[in-house]
Amino acid sequence: MAEHPPYPVGLRLLGRRVVVLGGGQVAQRRLPALIAAGADIRLVSPEATPSVEAMADAGEITWLRRPYQDGDLADAWYALIASSDSEANAAASAEAERHRVWCVRSDDADAATAWTPATGHSEGVTVAVLTTEAKGRDPRHTAAVRDAVVEGLRDGTLVAPHHRTRTPGVALVGGGPGDPDLITVRGRRLLAEADVVIADRLGPRDLLAELPPHVEVIDAAKIPYGRYMAQEAINNALIEHARQGKSVVRLKGGDPFVFGRGMEEVQALAEAGIACTVVPGISSSISVPGAAGIPVTHRGVAHEFTVVSGHVAPDDERSLVDWPSLAGLTGTLVILMGVDKIGKIAETLVAHGKAPDTPVALVQEGTTAAQRRVDATLATVAETVRAEDVRPPAVIVIGPVVKEGPRPDA
Template sequence: LVAPHHRTRTPGVALVGGGPGDPDLITVRGRRLLAEADVVIADRLGPRDLLAELPPHVEVIDAAKIPYGRYMAQEAINNALIEHAKQGKSVVRLKGGDPFVYGRGMEEVLALAEAGIPCTVVPGISSSISVPGAAGIPVTHRGVAHEFTVVSGHVAPDDKRSLVDWPSLAKLTGTLVVLMGVDKIGKIAETLIAHGKPADTPVALVQEGTTAAQRRVDATLATVGETVRTEDVKPPAVIVIGAVVTVGPEVLA
């Protein structure tokens, strides 16, 4: 981090994508803004190790522990960002991955804009690509997959709140990357098979990717639901479905 005597101040809020977990995978700009911050509001996911490097005067707030009373949690986070920025502080909102990939980043940008608070968005490395790569899985590969699709699995395919067209996804020949889907993967696999995806399609689950605790578990669509239970796979984990799962050398797995 930048030495204290080199600190400059960036007014307002910086929405920083911290990357998939390894503290070395945050961008140079994101790391610089962290070093300049007065206040850091951090998510559970992302490079938490970087917070230990901050100077003692920096106020670090765990977003999950912001009291929200009559407010929704996200609304309370928005209000905290606005409150600290209005006090003239340099605020960093540290998120895992990229702020705009299932990170609710735009909700915060809109709230800040409405309050007249300047906001800088710093893209981050998304776990959807980097975590498979760290486990030796390319999301595209010549002659194997010319496309990849990233989808949220936080609601089941049969949930009326789902916005995902699972039948169409089952017909794609490329790679399917599922985020936030560990507890729903059995149902997701059943749905994909029901709509024509071969049951023997390879699946890899990469738990806590890019960190020292990274773990890869392989299965197929037919077995992945049971494999998650027997192998006790826990979030956060990125799920990769498709032929690319098997193209890498075992030494990278």
Template sequence: MNQTTPVGNVYLVGAGPGDPGLMTLKGKGLLECADVVVYDALVSPAILAMINPQAEQINAGKRRGRHSKAQDETTQLLIEKAQDHAIVVRLKGGDPFVFGRGGEEMADLRAAGIAVEVIPGITAGIAAPAYAGIPVTHRGVSCSVTFVTGHEAAGKYCPQVNWRAIAQSSETIVVYMGIHNLPTITHELQAGGLSPDTPIALIRWGTRPEQAELIATLATIQAAVEQSGFEAPAVAVIGSVVNLQAQLL
């Protein structure tokens, strides 16, 4: 066989936020027939249990300070596996194109002559608040929502997030990967004009059985985090919609 000619496809599959019931039917079907699955750190055990038992499973997960593989190594691995296997799944937490570097991986794979298909997943920025009883939009409260990464070093998505501008441009702000930079984020949002009393909810392990929430204000959230020991991974929801939880739960 000519090893330079890819024989398989790579599927960028969104695993959703954790609850296996939120996995798409198409994604589940691919896991059940995959030859190789390269998965991320935040993919839940219940989702991993859907993988074909005969498939090769490779952990390429990245967590703060603990990277299993560098990004270029992961892409090269996918290219190599596509030379010998028909169905190679790149299983990514949430949605591949929402702070998941799916676009980068797809571009590199296409440049290498690999056929790629994207299977979207439900992103944590919508699902985690929903499970916590917080709608990210609500008539009369919020008609706009902004999704932003709070971990500016993660993949260098946008190393200079203009938090002050965001404070003025959206009624609901959902921050991914923001726990470690929370003091800076809350300070800059207040400097941009948000009231110190603006409610904020931190939601950890959203949609999983171990989901936990911490609700405070921009002025008090950091002290609440330190007192409770609240840790990542979590999303933050900032805005008046947080107050709706008391009505909806």
């Protein structure tokens, strides 16, 4: 077998008959890929798992609820033999040989005419791994190789250059709360493919050090803006680099559309005729409390949570927040960008009916190595912030959920 390894090929099964013998766990694992390929699937089996039965009920496969019969493979292009009846498996395999139908056998790979590779997918690429050494065939090793290749393609550590011309444009990528492992797979891949990265200070900075040397990294806070507002200058930088035919990533902390001015950038790019892809990110409003052991909802404690920007005080005429209504809610209140305004916020909530002893937690630098949690109440939070020198970025959580669960840093 080592001298004559299997010949790898991709089968195009759209509309073509595929016969699956057996409705157990093997069929349950293999059927979704055959369905996705558009095959005309005929399942031959007296019984099936609930998941396989659901596929039949949904019309995704045709189920013949009986044992195998000679002739079942006559019109097939491909067969998967995976029943617990060894005699039926051998008979079906022999029929496949007579009709020249490629046949996979789960019970006896050496008797099969085809093998199923360990497969994975990443951005339009299918990775298929086969073990060619008969005596050393190890499905776990094959799967591990598959996983390593797919993960490398997804997270950007294995970069396959595109030899076709790429369409220039901008990807608006939410980088998550700070831990570089919490960026999405797609976001990390786009970073690895970028020519230019314009990054916020709250983005996952550690990822920038992994970029290839040719990638131009621009600190958004240091873009010269002269007579322009900072946001306008960032918009102009995105447009300028994209118009130069470059692939641009705008790396933002958290999610681009959660107090991230992401829509302003999308609108500016649309007006300039620049293609823009939005990649959502894990919002710090949920992930940072979670990392500090605080669930924003909890059965019997909180059935709602509200996320509020605290960058302007409640008495500021620019504020769009209905603070009196928030004081009447019984759920969790999560405040972003509110460290320096928390005293006034707490005072306003109490003035409108919130109990002074309502628990408060401030989580600074959440999900990073510098994370720390400081607890207080609405009555004490202003003084606690001063005494503990709590600084931005910090997520503030208000409500009884603060008392739930163990503290990771306790």
